Amino acid sequence: GRSHREDRLTVGVVGTGYVGLTSAACLAHLGHRVTGVDIDADKVALLRRGEVPIAEPGLGELVNARLADGSLSFTTDLAGLATAEVVLLCVPTPVHSDGTTDLRAFDAAVETLSDVLDRDCVVVIKSTVPVGTTERTARALGRATVSNPEFLREGHAVHDFLNPDRIVIGATEATAADRVAALYEGVSAPVLRTEPASSELGKYASNAFLALKVSYVNVLTELSERLGAEVIDVAETMRLDPRIGTAFLSPGPGWGGSCLPKDTRALLHAAKQAGVDFAVLADAMAANRRQHERVVEKVREAVTGSPDGSLAGLRLGLLGLTFKAGTDDVRESPALAVAALLAEAGAVLTGYDPGVDRTADVRPVHVVDDPTLVAKDSAGLVLLTEWPQFRALDWAQLAELADRPTVVDARNLLEAEAVTRAGFAYHRLGR
């Protein structure tokens, strides 16, 4: 059984957000004894009661099962990690607009840990950190420190943690690497052992490449429009080539979320610092900003009938606020980037998102909890997140409620024919 595994490790997890809480619950599930630590006392109180503050399928069940058998606990006190054999750092590492990384939370955690940890404890950096941070942390702590980046997708966090595409272990000492490998005993995935710098850089390289793919296909939406092509078929042509792959080729309002934008900025900054020209990355970022503007241009034209029409004072309804379907995360959401531009142009915005609560603060958008409320008296609807349930809305009823039944589908999600039959003027990107 789970609680009797021979190689059971005593594990500490610092930071209990998307990555930390998922890691803590899954490592307890794999049979380890895990303590999650967070500076947010309210969050710790919630977690102790088995209440999970983020929307991740299966996470609540795992947390409650492991709380119940005592293999998982939560505290605000880093001193609780004194007996840990492995400590995972999962604190936020936000990136400023100039590409420099804010390591205050990370450094604060490291500083506190240095007084607490056992000499033999192996420190594992799961946070995404600039190249060199693992070696610097090893020196600061005087303990073996290993880079082990996390690749989970929000909305699939538990699944991805337990079924990763790869486990990357960047270490200078084989024994420390062995201990990290032992954490994942029972998970089947290729394990890549490398030195810390490669591990750190590999994480940025992977995320930035995904951003690049999306920007590539988004530029093709504009080109398709100009040349009379259908971007959906252009993208499908690419997808059918296994060398290109099927993922991250859906046209949309731009890439976003809590990782891609910040990791791309950080990688570009690292390249600049190192004197390496990474123009394709800068171009992908510029194309992303351009894509937000393109959605606004579409909306302007669709709603006013003219490329220079004014949006001032017009009520627009937004369908989708999160950066992608299946999550409650709105950090650096392209939907909100588009919303900001629409608001700048004077539009008055109401938004509905299945993952976002009415009480959420996503100014300038007024959040409602019912899609009919975004349609009511609207001059146009803008679909910004690919929630499949938007397809099944009662579009005839929405058309009744709208002032001008017009929809701009920035995700190519809706069935044009059905929405048009319901009475909407239907617009989208890439045709």
Ligand code: NAD
């Ligand atoms: P998050 O904001 O969801 O959670 C971070 C948690 O750390 C919060 O609960 C916060 O209260 C806590 N915290 C902050 N400072 C602390 C401190 N000094 N001591 C203890 N706890 C502290 O962040 P996240 O999305 O889980 O991201 C964490 C790291 O993982 C980042 O470096 C991120 O780039 C990386 N990452 C995130 C994802 C993702 O999908 N979210 C995927 C891969 C990697």
